[in-house]
Amino acid sequence: MVMCIRVPKKEGETVRSALAESGILRSDHRIKAEGGFLLMPVSSDPGGWELTEADLEPQEAAEKDYRALSEVPAELRHLLPGSYDIIGDVAIIKLEQELLPYRHSVGGALLRVSSNLRTVMLDSGVKGEFRVRDLERIAGSGTSETVHREFGLRMATDPAKVYFNPRLATERMRVARLVREGEIVIDMFAGVAPFPLVICRHARPGRVYAIDLNPAAREFALRNIEMNRIDRIEYITGDAREVIGGLPQADRIVMNLPQMAYSFLPDALARTRTGGTVHMHAILERTEAGAFADSLLEGIPHPARLDRVSELKTYSPTMSVYVLDIVRC
Numbered sequence: 001m002v003m004c005i006r007v008p009k010k011e012g013e014t015v016r017s018a019l020a021e022s023g024i025l026r027s028d029h030r031i032k033a034e035g036g037f038l039l040m041p042v043s044s045d046p047g048g049w050e051l052t053e054a055d056l057e058p059q060e061a062a063e064k065d066y067r068a069l070s071e072v073p074a075e076l077r078h079l080l081p082g083s084y085d086i087i088g089d090v091a092i093i094k095l096e097q098e099l100l101p102y103r104h105s106v107g108g109a110l111l112r113v114s115s116n117l118r119t120v121m122l123d124s125g126v127k128g129e130f131r132v133r134d135l136e137r138i139a140g141s142g143t144s145e146t147v148h149r150e151f152g153l154r155m156a157t158d159p160a161k162v163y164f165n166p167r168l169a170t171e172r173m174r175v176a177r178l179v180r181e182g183e184i185v186i187d188m189f190a191g192v193a194p195f196p197l198v199i200c201r202h203a204r205p206g207r208v209y210a211i212d213l214n215p216a217a218r219e220f221a222l223r224n225i226e227m228n229r230i231d232r233i234e235y236i237t238g239d240a241r242e243v244i245g246g247l248p249q250a251d252r253i254v255m256n257l258p259q260m261a262y263s264f265l266p267d268a269l270a271r272t273r274t275g276g277t278v279h280m281h282a283i284l285e286r287t288e289a290g291a292f293a294d295s296l297l298e299g300i301p302h303p304a305r306l307d308r309v310s311e312l313k314t315y316s317p318t319m320s321v322y323v324l325d326i327v328r329c
């Protein structure tokens with residue numbers, strides 16, 4: 001028996017591609033149709049769909065490992081990373097210093113194992129308050145500007161100009177599935193607006209306010225809103241701490257600025273209706289996440305309770321990114 005999720009057929013392709021991009025979809029078993037549903041084999045619970053077990057047919061996994069094709073000295077091979085990000089047709093990979101002389105071979109290997117890629121970028125880190133990436137093209141052609149597909153939406157972005165994280169696809173869908181009809185939603189750190197777009201496509205909010213400091217984020221977000229024919233998003237360029245005070249009380253607030261969202265929590269809770277939820281992201285030492293959650297609300301001048309804590313992704317050998325769902329009382 002294999003762990004799998006039960007997904008309505010009409011959502012099948014969008015869920016399948018999001019799971020594949022986030023590395024959760026298992027390729028060693030076939031997806032099976034059952035009534036109006038698809039049973040998709042997963043390596044962990046992505047949240048948002050019924051988790052079950054089923055007898056799925058095994059299949060040979062295709063050779064997809066770029067490491068087998070990278071020409072690097074044998075003693076450095078163990079340094080080749082096991083994962084990298086794909087945004088649209090752009091792969092973004094981080095390499096240890098020792099591998100930099102071989103970066104073009106690594107980039108070429110990535111292009112060979114994935115026919116959907118146009119270019120491969122070396123990522124030297126996220127910088128500045130706009131959280132943009134320092135990128136160098138190591139294989140392929142063109143710039144890092146691309147259109148990423150997620151849950152039936154097209155999202156134009158350029159990781160050299162604006163932050164975008166393809167690994168949050170299932171978290172965006174989880175939040176969208178919690179949104180009830182008519183909700184007022186605020187995304188305090190919206191980037192190119194992936195949370196607002198997924199929420200508007202897969203739920204029926206009354207209005208979604210999307211805030212970001214970065215003017216380039218606004219340009220991409222407005223293109224995305226138009227390209228996907230979404231009409232309930234109001235995009236505001238500015239500092240969320242200043243902007244949020246002028247917005248209506250919200251039923252739901254998304255705070256995807258994991259380095260410092262906690263410092264904005266009092267402002268967010270002040271704008272949340274009783275019974276509303278703040279989804280706050282935080283980077284925490286895995287050994288300290290429990291203690292952080294226990295003391296999270298101490299000293300916060302608004303009544304609230306912690307409803308749920310979930311690990312979203314690994315950040316470093318000892319740290320992870322978490323999402324904390326905090327309900328205003």
Ligand SMILES: C[S@@+](CC[C@H](N)C(=O)[O-])C[C@H]1O[C@@H](n2cnc3c(N)ncnc32)[C@H](O)[C@@H]1O
Nearest residue numbers: 130163164165189190191212213214239240256
């Ligand atoms: C981690 S990114 C999140 C982007 C988006 N939510 C996503 O999932 O792709 C954080 C964003 O917050 C923006 N930002 C940083 N400080 C801000 C502030 N004080 N007010 C509004 N936006 C801010 C950055 O420009 C960046 O786009």
